[in-house]
Amino acid sequence: MQERRDDRDGLVDLTLKLAILADAAKYDASCASSGAKRKGNGKLGNATGVGICHSYTPDGRCVSLLKILLTNFCIYDCVYCVNRISSNTRRARFTPEEVASLTINFYKRNYIEGLFLSSGIIQSPDYTMEQLVRCAQLLRLEHQFNGYIHLKAVPEASSALLELAGRYADRLSANIELPTAADLRQLAPQKDHAEITAAMGQIAERIEVRRGRASSIHDAEKTLSAETGETYQSGRRAKEVFAPAGQSTQMIVGATPASDMTILRTADGLYRQYALRRVYYSAFSPIPHHDSRLPGIVPPLLREHRLYQADWLLRFYGFTVAEISTAAVSDCLSLNMDPKLAWALHHRGRFPVDINRAPRHELLRVPGLGVRNVDRIIRMRRIRSVRLEDLVQLRVPIRRARPFVIAGDFHPSALKLDQLSFADVSRELPLFAHLTTPVGGEK
Amino acid sequence: MMVDFDGTFEGWRAAAGRYLRCEIEPHGLHWPDPYQRCGSLFAPLGSNGGGSLRDADRVDPAPKLTNSAAAFRPLEKRYPPVPATRWAGFLRLAQRVCYARFSERFTLLYRVAWRMRHGEPDLPLLLTDPDMLAIMRWDSSVRRDAHKTKAFVRFKLVYRDRQTGIEYFAAWHRPQHYPLRLVGSFFADRFASMRWAIFTPDENACWDGSNTVYSRARDGQTLPHEDDVEQLWCIYYSYIFNPARVNTAAMQREMPKHHWQTLPEATVIPELIRHAQQATSRMQTHIDEPQRRRKFPVSVPGTSSPTKSIDQQSPDETGVVRLKDNPGREEGGTVNGAAGVN
Numbered sequence: 001m002q003e004r005r006d007d008r009d010g011l012v013d014l015t016l017k018l019a020i021l022a023d024a025a026k027y028d029a030s031c032a033s034s035g036a037k038r039k040g041n042g043k044l045g046n047a048t049g050v051g052i053c054h055s056y057t058p059d060g061r062c063v064s065l066l067k068i069l070l071t072n073f074c075i076y077d078c079v080y081c082v083n084r085i086s087s088n089t090r091r092a093r094f095t096p097e098e099v100a101s102l103t104i105n106f107y108k109r110n111y112i113e114g115l116f117l118s119s120g121i122i123q124s125p126d127y128t129m130e131q132l133v134r135c136a137q138l139l140r141l142e143h144q145f146n147g148y149i150h151l152k153a154v155p156e157a158s159s160a161l162l163e164l165a166g167r168y169a170d171r172l173s174a175n176i177e178l179p180t181a182a183d184l185r186q187l188a189p190q191k192d193h194a195e196i197t198a199a200m201g202q203i204a205e206r207i208e209v210r211r212g213r214a215s216s217i218h219d220a221e222k223t224l225s226a227e228t229g230e231t232y233q234s235g236r237r238a239k240e241v242f243a244p245a246g247q248s249t250q251m252i253v254g255a256t257p258a259s260d261m262t263i264l265r266t267a268d269g270l271y272r273q274y275a276l277r278r279v280y281y282s283a284f285s286p287i288p289h290h291d292s293r294l295p296g297i298v299p300p301l302l303r304e305h306r307l308y309q310a311d312w313l314l315r316f317y318g319f320t321v322a323e324i325s326t327a328a329v330s331d332c333l334s335l336n337m338d339p340k341l342a343w344a345l346h347h348r349g350r351f352p353v354d355i356n357r358a359p360r361h362e363l364l365r366v367p368g369l370g371v372r373n374v375d376r377i378i379r380m381r382r383i384r385s386v387r388l389e390d391l392v393q394l395r396v397p398i399r400r401a402r403p404f405v406i407a408g409d410f411h412p413s414a415l416k417l418d419q420l421s422f423a424d425v426s427r428e429l430p431l432f433a434h435l436t437t438p439v440g441g442e443k
Numbered sequence: 444m445m446v447d448f449d450g451t452f453e454g455w456r457a458a459a460g461r462y463l464r465c466e467i468e469p470h471g472l473h474w475p476d477p478y479q480r481c482g483s484l485f486a487p488l489g490s491n492g493g494g495s496l497r498d499a500d501r502v503d504p505a506p507k508l509t510n511s512a513a514a515f516r517p518l519e520k521r522y523p524p525v526p527a528t529r530w531a532g533f534l535r536l537a538q539r540v541c542y543a544r545f546s547e548r549f550t551l552l553y554r555v556a557w558r559m560r561h562g563e564p565d566l567p568l569l570l571t572d573p574d575m576l577a578i579m580r581w582d583s584s585v586r587r588d589a590h591k592t593k594a595f596v597r598f599k600l601v602y603r604d605r606q607t608g609i610e611y612f613a614a615w616h617r618p619q620h621y622p623l624r625l626v627g628s629f630f631a632d633r634f635a636s637m638r639w640a641i642f643t644p645d646e647n648a649c650w651d652g653s654n655t656v657y658s659r660a661r662d663g664q665t666l667p668h669e670d671d672v673e674q675l676w677c678i679y680y681s682y683i684f685n686p687a688r689v690n691t692a693a694m695q696r697e698m699p700k701h702h703w704q705t706l707p708e709a710t711v712i713p714e715l716i717r718h719a720q721q722a723t724s725r726m727q728t729h730i731d732e733p734q735r736r737r738k739f740p741v742s743v744p745g746t747s748s749p750t751k752s753i754d755q756q757s758p759d760e761t762g763v764v765r766l767k768d769n770p771g772r773e774e775g776g777t778v779n780g781a782a783g784v785n
Contacts, residue, residue: 018675055595060694106672
């Protein structure tokens with residue numbers, strides 16, 4: 001009891017810091033904990049490869065990681081950020097020990113899958129990165145924590161620090177912040193687009209090199225163990241691991257006039273050049289203490305939703321940005337219907353598609369058919385002809401899909417496809433399902 | 444004929460294999476539901492549940508069956524053999540469906556196995572066959588429930604052994620189905636260094652450092668409900684929430700109210716929603732000026748302040764006996780009283 005009293009001041013202090021530094025971290029969209037697969041070490045923690053959303057806040061967003069800033073003190077003055085130096089927000093700073101102990105305590109109670117640690121820039125990029133690395137090091141080495149860690153990579157930090165960060169963290173992310181270099185110059189004058197992409201390039205290169213080397217060591221060890229009968233050693237391989245869950249980035253949408261196609265082109269470029277696992281689009285959210293140069297509006301959530309849909313089309317459905325843009329109106333995605341339906345209506349000549357014959361990439365283009373159902377249809381049609389009724393059973397949104405398909409027992413009238421109005425058909429319920437569901441594409 | 448098996452997937456598989464080899468038709472078998480408390484033949488689950496209450500008169504044991512000429516009817520017609528991969532795929536489904544809260548699950552699974560062996564080897568691919576449809580529905584429901592169990596189990600620290608440093612945790616969870624045996628290995632791998640127990644209304648799982656032991660639920664089990672870290676967790680939950688993006692429908696779809704009773708953070712949800720509207724309008728209308736007050740007080744809305752709760756040492760009104768000083772009792776002993784979780 002006495003002991004508890006003595007702890008009290010410390011706990012109140014910690015509570016206050018947690019409130020401030022969680023509040024400051026909530027504008028980071030990513031909370032994914034997937035992509036790394038690691039068996040338990042017999043102590044604490046593992047990574048299953050599939051993210052687990054341990055809780056959901058009333059904004060419908062998933063909580064899978066302890067997402068906090070190490071500190072919200074910052075020497076930069078980025079207009080869109082609540083933590084910019086000119087903001088009057090309350091400031092706090094955790095010690096690395098506090099971060100480690102919060103992570104461990106939450107993890108043991110099964111509240112979280114791990115830690116997502118970011119920070120305001122204090123003193124210098126190098127000093128900040130060093131502090132972030134210190135937290136991860138404490139967790140990995142002293143607490144032997146084997147759960148998920150996502151660290152923010154600070155652009156302009158030294159490559160030696162990035163190397164350490166990637167060794168301890170499952171995922172690294174350098175935020176692209178805004179869709180174009182010009183946007184960044186305008187709203188975040190101290191940040192440099194080139195420096196950010198340089199950090200991404202470094203991370204991408206290390207990931208690729210290590211992956212190659214790790215697998216060659218893996219092969220060598222396998223051969224060796226086959227020859228000598230020695231047990232399989234993975235120690236050397238473990239040393240070679242670098243950010244096994246890859247890297248991601250975040251882009252703020254709606255703080256500048258950049259169009260949807262500009263945003264998608266930037267995202268597509270990043271996917272191609274740096275092999276990013278995810279680009280997160282964060283609808284610009286009104287922030288407390290906001291700068292008068294910014295729109296004080298409700299965040300454009302529907303726009304954000306359409307961008308994610310288009311992003312999915314790029315990554316899993318074989319679409320290109322150019323194809324998506326054929327259905328765009330003045331360079332922006334339609335808010336009334338999802339981008340796949342919009343594209344299909346602009347290419348009516350390519351439909352209807354025969355679900356019993358069409359190759360997979362054509363099925364993927366049918367509005368209402370998702371990746372999982374496409375693969376189910378392909379499996380089923382080997383056995384027997386797939387009928388419209390089967391699509392109903394697979395819970396395909398049939399009103400949206402029907403005009404675009406030929407099924408075993410169904411052929412739509414071509415006339416109908418020209419006449420139909422899809423304004424009501426395209427209404428999706430629930431509207432933001434994909435934002436809250438860890439669907440197959442979550443990587 | 445009443446089937447004698449322990450109610451686990453392994454038990455079902457062994458029994459079903461036996462009956463299939465003997466050509467016992469699906470409608471001739473009655474598979475009891477081991478989790479049904481009333482009228483159940485079996486008190487324990489699996490081998491670890493304690494004394495068995497087998498009713499020898501009503502159970503038809505396997506040896507007798509194989510010797511019975513009447514029960515053994517050879518196949519009159521040769522059916523195409525079922526490829527091994529097809530069986531494997533079906534068994535993966537069966538492993539989950541065996542833990543669905545659906546009394547006909549064993550019958551359904553046996554019927555599908557029977558049909559596969561009798562001329563329909565590709566049945567598992569016919570996802571729109573009524574039996575397969577039912578299996579797929581139950582499978583996805585159990586799979587979701589198992590996933591939610593991994594997500595929503597909340598451990599509370601019960602006791603810390605000062606000498607060994609080993610910590611004992613316990614959780615009370617209310618799943619839709621019977622997912623514990625599907626998720627036991629997940630918890631064992633993730634929380635290997637801890638000692639933990641998960642209690643559900645039907646079944647308990649307990650990790651002793653090297654094995655996961657399953658036992659049948661007892662009446663009236665609840666947990667002590669004090670853990671200081673929950674206060675910090677609620678603070679985190681309150682502040683990571685962005686009031687400008689309220690979407691309670693999305694939250695409830697993924698985190699049904701059913702689970703709220705066992706989630707410490709759920710206590711602050713109503714207050715958060717109430718504050719959200721005000722907070723957002725304040726954020727939007729307010730251009731920066733010196734010394735703004737915070738959106739929320741630092742204490743968790745709707746609960747006592749953290750400072751206060753630390754002083755709360757009295758036993759609570761629900762009569763929950765705290766066991767922090769009572770390490771000797773095993774997990775079953777950490778239970779008692781009401782705590783409003785059942």
